[in-house]
Amino acid sequence: MNDAQGRPSRILLLGGASEIGLAIVAALPLAPDTHLILAGRNLAQMEERAATLPCTVTTTAYDATALETHRDFADTVFADADIDLVISAAGILIPQSELDRDPQRAGELVQTNFTGHVTTLLAVTRHLRNQGHGTLVVLSSIAAVRPRRANFVYGASKAGLDAFAQGLADSLHGSGVRLLLVRPGFVTGRMTQGMPPTPLSTTPDRVAAAVATALTTTTATAVWVPRALAPIALLMRLTPRVLWRRVKR
């Protein structure tokens, strides 16, 4: 369980090499005995990227698209001891033009960003509910607000995830488990390499700092990073369709 200073003793990072996910762990207050479990496809890479974190690190195989494995996966990671914090950061971003050419890849994207999260988070939530405490951090995106023609499959996958996470958060009310939904804008980093940043772009460290701050409060249910995105999201929803269609990226 988190201690009196909100410090978790066991953390599970889904998408264990995620730049944002690892930045979140680094930004958290950590107790001396913290155990970090990295779950992902490339064990060596995850281990290498977590080398500087002040935690005991273990890695475990996890593929977001392998839906049939998610229940066993959750049973296994929770078998040893309680997990206090689960960060769900697996995700892929593929240019829309490629998806238009190869629709099957679009299916993979949706499976990674949405369906795989549904199966994994439902399996994980069963354990969190049983243990009566814990926090789930889910990485959504500004793209969830309204699909843009430049990346509407990614947008749709994030919109699905966002809606799912909101419903899950409500269902967790009173369970002792809390869900924090994170909606970053354009994050300059590995995922967006080569793409020109949009206005109000942010960095993994800033996303991480915002998450760490939100976790110190007892009330926050969602964070926008940067915060100015909240009113912008409202504008995005209100923009007439004729204009919205013309948004290039």
Added chain:
Amino acid sequence: MTTRLDGRPEERVLTGWGRTTRSRARVVGSLDGEALAELMAAQPPRGILARGAGRSYGDAAQNAGGIVVAPDAAPRIEPDLRAGTVRASAGSTFADLLSALVPHGLLLPVLPGTRHLTLGGAIAADVHGKNHHVDGSISSWLESIELIDGQGRARILSPLLDGPAFRATVGGMGLTGIIRAATVRLMPISSSRLQVSTHRVDHLDDLMAGLHQATQRYAVAWIDATAQGRALGRGVLDLGDHLDAPDPLHEPDGLHYRPTQPPAAPPLPFNPATALTARAFNTLWYRKAPRHTHRTASLNDFFHRLDAVAHWNRALGPRGFLQYQFAVPEDSAHLIAHVLQTFQNHRTAAFLATVKRFGPANGNPLSFPLRGWCLAVDMPAAAPGLGPLLDQLDRKIAEAGGQVYLAKDARLSASRFTDMYGDLKDWRTVRDELDPRHLMRSDLGRRLGLCR
């Protein structure tokens, strides 16, 4: 938070007095011995824990995802006036007990700083009072404990006949079973009032010397946790003894105890409304205290000043607060000043500190008091950097052979706990006998590696 329930189980998010750690459990109330045995036979997957009045500061009275047994709604108190003992249900609060006993000229020999705790919670934490240097902790006053152990067996534990099981349970933080009742030896008193002398003292050294030399039964020092530099550790020495005869002014009709009576001066040594004004209030309170006074005081005034404001814990903000309480042996007395100085340097907004002297330890594996000095400091949990700061102090206290008090703790790590309390092989052996399936579990136990 009160947890009393009648019958119906209920899913509840529970927290300790400091409101820092929260977890959900299924709370059941008013179960008789048979129902408890049935509950244990069912082996609920996340275990079982008894809770008292929830006055422990941290996660001791929580069992995330498991069953929490709330105290019985009605106290059962059976005094034996001739023997000077009382047999009472574990759910009886100290206020219930004092109301029933004081009119007969009998007093609980150990009175912690609140009267709202239960007898069960007092035994599980092996509580101490301001007279530990003379009278020890509650363990030395127990004739017997009635326990439902982790196998659902009803047992009567006496210190002489069942030494190991008794010592594992007193201080055992609920991890050996559920205490149903206990018989406590009482202290005869001739008056419900105390002769109290209060001294304002400008330096920590003098304050500690004052405690050392005190000949009174009760001795405690309140420290202005905000005073700096040469004034570091200035405070007020509070010394008391029971009157030898009824006070004709205050108790013309004999001894009495009124738990609701509002306490008289001196006022609270801190402002319960905001920790940020701790400094102003500590200073004001210190300046206001007369250099020396002698007066008589009621039991409430002297022992339970902190109860004057109900639920003062809620006023301290949503992130809650914690108390860092530790004891160190005589030869490490300097750690008292060191810790106060450390909190000063880091602007932790500590708002209340008390120092006491402890008499010898009693050998119970999980009991807190040990001969030497004890400091307790209350502070907001949200102070930046507090985590690593306290980790560092834990290390120093462990190195000095000291201990942190589990009833106040919500953050000690399993490794520092082992440094302080040892590997607890004996305790674990006795627990395996009382509760071989390790059904008795708590959030504190999980954090410290005492259960899974």
